[in-house]
Amino acid sequence: MNTAAVTERSVTGNGFEPPDTSSLYDIVAGAADRHPDRETLADGEDTPLTCAELDRRVRATASALLDRQVAAGDRVVVLGRTGLAWALLDCAALAIGAVVVPVYPTSSAAQIEHILRDSGSTHFAAETSQDAARLIAAGAGEVWSFADIAEWARGEIRADLSERTAAVRADDLAMIVYTSGTTGVSKGCMITHRNMYVSSANTVRQTGGLFDGVTALALPLSHVFGQTMLFACLFGGARTHLLPGIPELVPALPRLRPTFLALIPYALEKIRKHCRSLLSEEAEREAVVTGLLRLAQSQPPVVVDDPVADALGGRLRHVISGGASLDDSTAGFYAAFGTVILNCYGLTEAATAVTVSAPATNRLGTVGTPIPGTAVAIAADGEVLVSGPHVSPGYWGAAGSQRPVDADGWLHTGDVGELEDGFLRITGRKKEILVTSGGKNVAPTPLEDRVRLHPLVSNCMVVGEGRAFVTALVTVDAERAEIWRRENPGQDLATAIQSAIDDANSLVSRPESIREFRIVAGDFTIANGLLTSSLKLRRAAIAETYSADIDLLYSTTRK
Structure with missing residues (x-):
């Protein structure tokens, strides 16, 4: 790729870089x-x-x-x-x-x-x-x-x-982290000591004094995000409680009283669903509106005396959220109870951190600005490009012939985005953008994120590549669905979930909206090969497994 093909660029000043002997x-x-x-x-x-x-x-x-x-x-x-x-x-x-x-x-x-x-x-x-x-x-x-x-x-x-x-030495190999492999066999990404040092240290610098606090780290250390946060906590001086996962984190929050956390959106959604037992549906809707208003006005976190805030530990002010997209309503929910979500963006090939939202300049709907020492650009086709000392030197083993960086030094992320005043906004994934038979480009992730927020929904995958309209496969939370059926005898579960579809459709135009959906048997899990280890959808595997359900969704012609 020629640098002439770069249409936008955002560069943050010199960052921390360790000596060669470190x-x-x-x-x-x-x-x-x-x-x-x-x-x-x-x-x-x-x-x-x-x-x-x-x-x-x-x-x-x-x-x-x-x-x-x-x-x-x-x-x-x-x-x-x-x-x-x-x-x-x-x-x-x-x-x-x-x-x-x-x-x-x-x-x-x-x-x-x-x-x-x-x-x-x-x-x-x-x-x-x-x-x-x-x-x-x-x-x-x-x-x-x-x-x-x-x-x-x-x-x-x-x-x-x-x-x-x-x-x-700094350029010695530190880790081989195998990518999720959403479309095939996972690749061993080489991470040097310099890569990880730069990523973690400059995440600390980007976020000011955030890491001078108390946290509970429940991210898997088998993932590069967890590794980066571990070394960021060590570099920044945080008192860090290491926990096996989200099931152990939730009950520990009131006792550990963290001032900040690092989580993936899936975990934030799970914690939000847990907190629903503490407030009514109307109160939750009001909280989202209140929180989004605070974020839109760039208000700092506020101390809130509320059972939900207490369940989060009572002094949780910020959460660094990465690994996937986060629905704005979830950010609004947490903001209402005194916790501001700082979206970040990265990938294994950049030792996690590319952009991080800073507490002082957090902007809703974006994933922040590049961490110090990092350059981000947008290619002519919308792809996000990255360069910096934290970018991996390449892949190990069978994937060793593949090069993540082009001749001009840019790492091709595969994500589609745009820059506004130096802030990066991720709008989709190149390989996941659906193109309907009518030529409409549809980004499935925002729709899936919103549907998944419904208390009865476990997961969702949007379908529509080469089709006349957009549809969705929905799995339900078996335990919650059983309770709902007992409390609503004779009623159709699909009717209840329709509200989630309607909510998601409010985000997009008519041609991009979900026209039909189908509740399918089972769930998308890591064990059955339909989710990656980092909880991303294996779209091809899901489409193959539920091909009969997809055929039924398109068995009649819609006007």
Whole structure:
């Protein structure tokens, strides 16, 4: 692609970039030197370790790995849920120059086998015996448990450890993160120490003093977003409680009382649905209107004395939201109770962070401005392009011949967007834009996001490529649907869900609106291969699985 094809460009000034001799371990060691007594990471709701204690435990874990012949450049597969043990192993492996290969706990046997084979990993660690068995079934040799590693780390710190850690460089490979693979076999994206350092440090810089607070990190460390937030918390000095997932996060919020969180929209939607038990439907509608007005007027977060605010911890002021689009009504809902959503945008190939909304300049409907040191441009066809020191050098293994960056240095994201005063707005995904037989371009994600907010809906996929009009497949929350049927005998569930379709259609023009929908059996899940590990729709797989339902939607001609 020629730079002449770039129609718009937004560049943020110089950002933080580590020296060539630095590694991600320097974030841990530096914090221990500067703030030895400051609280940092905690397992769940435990008392956090101090920076000095964390550094000692990382060094002890690194020594244990060296004792077991883990060398610089060796790939280390890690399978488990987010927790202190994962973080310690992560930092320790990186400290000695080993390459972390994270695996989602929800990955299928075939996905695990592909990652092990493609990465050429020689060391393996798992949280549970069940996880270990899955790795062994996929071809792993000896698998270390998190508990084993913790026990080994009770030993002495090696005399040669400092020499080993000092040998790691910024451009050394730190991680191989396998992408979701929405359309095929996942690719191993190479992330260097520099990539991750730049992404995390400049996210902290972009957000001012946000990371000088308390948070609960429930993002999977198997995802690059979770990794970036972990190192951002370490770099920014946050007191960070590590939790396995959203089911553990929700009840912990009132006790941990975080000042900020990092979540994906799916989690925000789940928490919003949980909070619905605390207010009426009318009160929720009023809250959304109130919150959207506050956001439109760029009002800062306000302290609210309300059961919903209490359920969020009572002092939650900001949430960094990334990984997918977020419906504006959800942003409005949280704003009404004192929490402002800061949308961000990124991808694995840029170590997560490309743009981040800052508390002082948050703009509704956008994903913020580029983090320091990053350039964002819009190609002639609308594709979002990125350049900066956090962009991956490429792919590993079978995908090694593919280049994410073009001859002019631009990373092609595959997303479609537009820039307004330096703020990026994502309008769709190149491969997911539907073109009807009438030539109308339809972005399915905003429609799907809005339908999914209905309390009875579990998931939704919009259909319409090459068709005369747009339709949707809808799955229902089985438990909520059963309760609804008992409370509404003789009534049609589809009638109730029609309100969600109508609400979604209010966002678009008539040709873009959902004309028909069908409630389908089952659900879209990771286990049945219809969602990626990061909860994105596998559209082709869903279309194939529900082909008969799609045929029924188009079996009659609509005028």
